[in-house]
Amino acid sequence: MSKKPNITGRDGPVIAKALAYAIEAIGxxxxxxxxxxxxxxxxxxxxxxxxxxxxxxxxxxxxxxDRGMNDEDHLVLGSGAVIPLNKDFAD
Numbered sequence: 473m474s475k476k477p478n479i480t481g482r483d484g485p486v487i488a489k490a491l492a493y494a495i496e497a498i499g500x501x502x503x504x505x506x507x508x509x510x511x512x513x514x515x516x517x518x519x520x521x522x523x524x525x526x527x528x529x530x531x532x533x534x535x536x537x538d539r540g541m542n543d544e545d546h547l548v549l550g551s552g553a554v555i556p557l558n559k560d561f562a563d
Contacts, residue, residue: 488522492529496537 480486491514498511518526 484521488518488526488529489533491518491521492526492533493537495530496533500537 495511495514495518498506498508498514515526518529522529
């Protein structure tokens with residue numbers, strides 16, 4: 473069995489981030505333009521490539537889309553909890 477190529481050295485996180493942004497963007501479209509089956513498939517793909525941190529990627533994408541955040545590498549919640557937004561994970 474051959475090993476999957478890793479083109480950038482961080483393919484998993486880049487793909488997860490792209491999927492998270494696409495999922496959130498589709499959800500913001502008017503109902504008649506939402507590609508719901510594509511969004512559902514993207515959710516499955518995101519969970520497959522990111523494991524149990526898929527929700528974190530979606531949260532980060534939603535936060536950035538809502539607030540226009542570009543430079544921060546973490547969020548600090550009201551409780552003081554810190555959530556990293558660019559967390560790398562093993563493929």
